[in-house]
Amino acid sequence: MRLADLPFPFESAPGPAAVGFAEVTADQWQATAGRLRSAGATLVALWAADRRDLHDGFEIRAAYALEDGLACLRLPLPAEAPDYPDLGRHFPAAGRMQRAAFDLTGVAPLDPADGRPWLRHGAWPAGAHPLRRDVVARSVWPAVADDYTFVSVSGDGVHEIPVGPVHAGTIEPGHFRFSVVGERVLRLEARLGYKHKGIEKRFESMSLDEGVALAGRVSGDSTVAFAWAYAMAVEQLSGATIPPRAAALRAMLLERERVANHLGDLGALGNDAGFAFGLAQFSRLKEDWLRLNARFWGHRYLMDRIVPGGLTDDLDDAHLPVLARQVHDLADEVVRLRRIYDDHAGLQDRLRGCGVVSNDLAQRLGLTGLAARASGMAVDLRVGRAVPPYDGLDVRCATRSEGDVAARAAVRFEEVAESLRLIGLLAETLPDGPTRVAVPSARQGACGIGRVEGWRGEVLVFVEAGADERIRRCHPHDPSWQNWPLLEHAILGNIVPDFPLINKSFNLSYSGVDL
Amino acid sequence: MQHILRQIARTGIVTEAYPEADESLRATTERLQREVLAAFDGALVIRHVDAGSCNGCELEIHAANNPYHNLEGLGIRFAASPRHADLLLVTGPVSRHMEEALKRTYDAMPAPKLVVAIGDCGCTGGVFGESYASRGRVSNVIPVDVAVPGCPPTPVAIMQGILTAIARAR
Known part of the structure; x- marks a missing residue:
């Protein structure tokens, strides 16, 4: 349609x-x-x-x-x-x-199917709504009791395992309520909102220029995607057009962010399946990758490089051959490691058939991004009608039909290869010219929406301009909103010890949805 | 199996290679090892709590455990239970929804205990500040021994922060 x-x-x-x-x-x-x-x-x-x-x-x-x-x-x-x-x-x-x-x-x-609170725990009472305009950002309500009702499962031998908000590893906080019989999971209910820190309210105290720093910290592992989507929204509402070189450099940063995260996840997936070799190898490659980011762009995760109108700094053309060489070397390493992953019977035994999301379920519930592509949905904003420079790059959409942990790993392998090709291509064809233009002043009430295919999936940022170049309303959207509910389905019928592996195969953002 | 062994041999030990001759990393590593050995009999155990970060600091804590930085090789290990921990590593501004969980984690640790706040948010509240939903800096909620600035701080800075906390405790 x-x-x-x-x-x-x-x-x-x-x-x-x-x-x-x-x-x-x-x-x-x-x-x-x-x-x-x-x-x-x-x-x-x-x-x-x-x-x-x-x-x-x-x-x-x-x-x-x-x-x-x-x-x-x-x-x-x-x-x-x-x-x-x-x-x-x-x-x-x-x-x-x-x-x-x-x-x-x-x-x-x-008449919603579920009328329970989501972001409100105990920081403000029922009846108060912090994003209303007449609420001052610094106002603090006394803590109220947090009495959330989980859906309970009853039956012979059913018991509950509550996990979190503080988890066992170095990961973000959230609560998972498992209902199990023996080791098998009958139901999982996630409760998030622990990281809610008032991001949307904070945006409203910022100017359109300042907001990009906060957008880049909605979900730190997707800082490029959010900063780009925010910048795109501001450029749209103020009528700015970024130069071709800025578009190409932004894409280079976005693909570098995708590669860094995929490398990290491929290592962690090996580790969660008991294959520590994978973690050691992939985290080594990721570190090399981040160090080059720091050398050429001044930040390991590329934060604060994208601003409305373009980028803060240009890339020295003398760096391009180094970039091309790194891309080439890494591609070889990843091919070698993929062969080892694919040939390892013990590893594949854990990954295959684990945490399945069927194509039908994915379509019905609206799975998106990387996880959707692993369940046979060919969705990728970089393919087809794409914004520059993707409209000229002929991006290949990696899809798999199995919908299991192995498929989500395979999509990552293929996307690393494709991103490396794209970075090489962007470096080869980088247009000359400026990397930043002045952004015309925004009309009060003007709205813009930026959309970027981040490494998890589609990141969307909506911005409405207020008076005097301020933000009236900004809503950042992470694809994890769509995908968290699917994790609850993917675990069904699997055993509790496979949850970390299944969870990692999605690697969803908590911060990005808690806001 | 032979592919795995060949890959391990090809990689070698990168921990000592320091590809860009990072002197600060070398110095930090050596001092950390010495201090952990002297003050904690060679084994320091850390519990990490994300109290509301953007997840950037977690990436760098992970990186401190990669083969280049090899924190575990220095006798520093991350534990799942606060009851096993000597040092609490806290990231993020403290969201009001995580305040209770952070306090309980701190209380569950045996004394004497150290707290290192990681990142600009842990130090000052960062870009999120204080609001109806955020308590801001970690020291607004629990006592902090060392605060490490940076957005996010590099793995070396995180290691230096841990080192400073240990050295001060001696």
Whole structure:
């Protein structure tokens, strides 16, 4: 389905990312969701905003990915009764996003399947909504009791294993509630929100220029993806066009981020299956990779390099042959290690058939990104109608059909190879010219949306400009929103000791969704 | 098997190779080993708690354990239980939703105990600051011995922070 097939006019945003904005009625909101669902479109993100200070009540927005671009629908809601038709019945992924939107703004879906809080634990009471405009960011509510009800499973021999928020390793905090019989998992329920640190409220105290630093820290392992998506949104709302060299360099950074994370995960997957050799080898390669980042870009994880208008620094063309050589050498190393992984019977025994997400389930629940590609869904923003420079790179989408841990590892191997090819190609064809342009001043109320295929999947950032080049509203969306619920399915029928392996094969972000 | 052995032989021991002759790493490593040996009888155990970070600092803590930095080779090990730990490594501004879990982890550690706050957020609250959802710096919640700035701090800086905490405790 295309934007033009929808029965209301879209205002298309300027710039390379195909984004259309439309205002809808409650009936259209609901009917469109049904139509989009049956046409195979996906819900990318959902968020709400308080506009009572503009005498405009509240609003809820939903962003859908259509064949020819992104449709961002806005439903205005009255101040006295800000509720809207539930999207969860059409798009299960909407459930948690709606719960988070309610916790933060008080905007509620009608008759949702699950009305429990999501981001609100004990830091603010029921009835308070910190993202409302009349709440001061520094206001602190006294802690309230946190009485979350998990879905309980009963039956002969069923017991619960609570895990977290503090986990056994060096990883982010969250709570997992397993219901098991013996070693087999009957049900897993994740509870997140422990890292909620008020990111969206913080954005509202920043200027459009300052916001990029915070965007780059929504999820530190995806700093390039978020910074680029944020910059793309600001460039869109202010009508700036970045030079070709800036686009090419941003893509180079994004692919370097993808390679770094995939190398880390491939090592960790080996380790979680008892193959410490894999961790040693891949973390060595990752370290070499990060050191070159530090040498050429001044930061191991490439934070704060992308800004609205381009990049802070140019790349010295004298570095290009070094980059090309590193890419070539690493490709050889990864091929060698892949052969070892593939030939290792003990390792493959752990990876294959473990943590399966079928293609049917993936489609129904809206799996996205890398994990979706491992379940046979060919979704990748860099393929097809892509923003520069990807429109000219002919990116190959890595897919697998098995949907198990082995498939998610295989997709990573293939994506490392493809990213290395892309970096080599970008280095060879790097256009001359400036790497940064001045960004025209933004009109108050102008909105922009940036979308970037980060290493986990689609990262989306929505920005609305306020007065005086400030941020009025910014919503960063991590693909982990879509994928966390699928992890709960992937573990079913598997044994508890395989959970770390299955979890790692998704490697979802906590910070990116807790906000 | 032969491919694995060949790859191990080809790689060699990178821990001592220091490809870019990182003097600060060499100095840190040697002093760390000496101090751990003297103060902790050769084995220091760390418990890490992410109290609300962006996950950047965790990447660098992992990197401190890679073959180049090889923290474990110095007798420094990460434990799953705070009851086994000598030192608590805390990342992030402390989110209000993690405040209780952080305090409980700290309380569960046997005395004497050391706390190292990692990263700009751990030191000052960083870009997130203090708000309805964030308590900011780690020392707003539990006593901190050493704070390591950086966003994120490099593995060497993290190792130096651990070293400083041990040396001060002696």
